[in-house]
Amino acid sequence: RKEVEQDPGPFNVPEGATVAFNCTYSNSASQSFFWYRQDCRKEPKLLMSVYSSGNEDGRFTAQLNRASQYISLLIRDSKLSDSATYLCVVTRDDKIIFGKGTRLHILP
Amino acid sequence: GAVVSQHPSWVICKSGTSVKIECRSLDFQATTMFWYRQFPKQSLMLMATSNEGSKATYEQGVEKDKFLINHASLTLSTLTVTSAHPEDSSFYICSARDFSRRGGSYNEQFFGPGTRLTVL
Numbered sequence: 031r032k033e034v035e036q037d038p039g040p041f042n043v044p045e046g047a048t049v050a051f052n053c054t055y056s057n058s059a060s061q062s063f064f065w066y067r068q069d070c071r072k073e074p075k076l077l078m079s080v081y082s083s084g085n086e087d088g089r090f091t092a093q094l095n096r097a098s099q100y101i102s103l104l105i106r107d108s109k110l111s112d113s114a115t116y117l118c119v120v121t122r123d124d125k126i127i128f129g130k131g132t133r134l135h136i137l138p
Numbered sequence: 139g140a141v142v143s144q145h146p147s148w149v150i151c152k153s154g155t156s157v158k159i160e161c162r163s164l165d166f167q168a169t170t171m172f173w174y175r176q177f178p179k180q181s182l183m184l185m186a187t188s189n190e191g192s193k194a195t196y197e198q199g200v201e202k203d204k205f206l207i208n209h210a211s212l213t214l215s216t217l218t219v220t221s222a223h224p225e226d227s228s229f230y231i232c233s234a235r236d237f238s239r240r241g242g243s244y245n246e247q248f249f250g251p252g253t254r255l256t257v258l
Contacts, residue, residue, distance in 0.1 A: 073231050073249035074182065117181070119247075126172070126247060130181040 033057055033127050036118050040133035047108050051132050053101040053118030060127075063094050065103045066117040068131065074117055077103075110136050141165055142234050144250035151222055152258055158218045159253045161232030167212035168234035172247070173205075176229045188215040222257045229254050 036053045043049050051065075063080040078085060080092040080101050091104040101118055113136045118129035141164040151157055161171055169190045174182040186207055187195040194207035206218040219226055233247040 071229070071252075071254070073252045074247075075249070076247070126184065128182045 031056060032130070034118055034120050034129040036116075036129035037132045038130075040135055042135045042137055043108055044137050045108060045110060049105045049108055049112075049134060051103040051105075051116050051118070051134075053103075053129055055099050055101070055118075055120045055127075057120075057122055058096075058099065060099075060120045060122045062121040063101050064119040064121075065090075065092055065101075066119055066128075068115045068117055070115075074128075077116070105134075108134075108136050110138060112136050142168075142232065142248045142250040144230075144232055144253050146253060147251060148254040148256075150256045150258065153223050154221055156218055156220045157222055157255060158216055159230055159232075159255075161215045161217070161234070161250050163213045163234045163236075163248075166234075166236040168215075168236070169212060171209060171215040171232055171234045173207065173215075173217050174231045174233065176231060176252075182231065185217075188217075190215075219255065222255070224257045227255055227257045 034055050041049060065077040066074040067077045068074040078087050078090060078092050080094045082094050082096055084093045089106045093102045105112055113134055115131040115133045117131045120127045143162045143164055145160045149157055171188040173185045175185050176182045184197050185200045185205060188207045188209040190209045190212055196202045204220055206220060209215040229252050231252040232250045
């Protein structure tokens with residue numbers, strides 16, 4: 031079992047819809063949690079950090095449930111420009127572990 | 139945010155040649171840099187952790203004699219793919235942490251733009 035698991039995708043979603051990404055991690059010693067976005071043939075870029083209290087940045091909401099070892103990302107009112115691969119990232123000590131990513135296609 | 143550059147952005151070479159990829163932190167000092175490899179439709183896989191002034195730490199399954207890492211200064215790490223073969227064709231990405239940033243973004247990784255290596 032991989033240490034960080036994500037929905038396999040791809041998600042094909044009409045513009046304006048709400049999209050939810052799920053991620054689980056297996057090591058309870060994991061310390062920090064992030065969502066990154068990666069466009070095709072580009073490097074990953076930090077989208078947002080994830081905290082137990084939940085955090086929101088515009089149309090994006092991230093949530094962490096340590097008890098369930100579960101991380102989520104919600105995108106509201108999706109735009110065409112949201113099409114990308116979304117990576118769940120977990121850190122533990124000096125290690126940074128990437129999920130495989132979930133590809134999102136926003137359809138016009 | 140902090141900027142990490144990589145050079146070259148893409149390279150095509152013949153099988154058996156060696157290829158050097160540079161990773162630079164442009165506006166901060168990086169005592170630690172990370173090298174990743176990403177195959178198509180796969181996740182980033184950490185290859186090694188590059189430590190300034192000391193030997194790199196390689197992940198299990200990564201050949202240290204094939205992927206030579208040199209972190210000679212606080213702003214530069216190089217990855218040399220020796221005797222490259224077609225199966226080494228991949229997207230190589232470096233990243234660095236800016237430890238001068240404390241607080242919420244402490245663990246943020248700043249990624250280089252990546253180097254696409256194609257070995258014929």
